[in-house]
Amino acid sequence: MTIQDRAVTLDVTSRSVVYEGRVWDIVHDSFVFPETGEVLGRDYIDHPGAVAVVALDDDDRILMIEQYRHPVSMYLWEVPAGLLDIDGEDPVTAAERELFEEADVRADTWHVLVDQFNSPGASAEALRIFLAQGIHEIPEDKRHVRDGEEASMKIEWVPFDEALTAVIEGRIHNPSAVSGIMALAVARQRGMETLRDAHVEWNAHPKFRAEATNLYRD
Template structure:
């Protein structure tokens, strides 16, 4: 079934508050917790229990230079035991920090770069069946270098980061051929390839609201009971 032009405005995900009966933290981690929640789909429906990761969310940056190349970074990821080609990204773990400011901070810390021009490229829930993690990917252009004296000292896995500039079309091929697996990188290069077709004019401004991020939700407070 095709979506007509008149229906596109309503063809979107939406918040769907349900009756929350109970919520508890079953594991407190260094970065994120595992919570268990009991809820019902309707006001008088049966009780359902789901465990999931409560995540602060993250931002990522697809950097595009004047030569049509995107920046990929190679970093070891222990849960999958692989070194992945990714894009600069990081947690939203500084209270009160604007989303785009967090993206600029991560770009400086992981790639020693600045950018003058920012747009929202794509928004994602990375694993909505098991995690509340929301990710906003920005397109950054107008690239500059962070001064040597101001550069971040990278540690642990980040100390091994390798940077590589790759033609956007080559990055798309790598995604479609299964040679890169990072969800943020795959989504970003595919979205950028589509957006490039009309000169990126349809991209959203960097300060576009992000109501899907958990910090912007006004429903499902912990310990509360909500009625439909």
């Protein structure tokens, strides 16, 4: 048996914005559940999706950043990541941009490591994690100027085995970092044959689904 998540187009009878936020909204959908015919209502975060990058250098180190995250009141060790919040920007381009803006580096080679929904019971956020190799630094005079929480980010190149141990021992918790590091560990065990092309379709992301324009009706 081959297991695979499947997309459906339910009869969404109404949709309203419960809260309009700076980055994402909370919406309420009413929809007909096909198994019972019952009309159900759900509130969730209408999220644009995100990308993350596991950057691996020639010395078998991955690039990690320490950033403050207010909802959990912690400084977390993460991999570069960011929102898909620019209209028309494809995921690979977004990942390249985030690597440049957050880590002052570019990469020559890109692959998809893993795709996931971060919290599908509460959010529409879809995340694609890339593997970036062939790393080279951006000259200082051409680097992005960071602000907000990003202005104080600490950047470190961490040996891969050390990062993997940190995941297993529960010392890091960011989902992009945890999933990306574990996915890379599995890919390495399988001779990197599980890596996908960087531009492979991402139909699980609601925005990129063929039926995305018909997810609900007025």
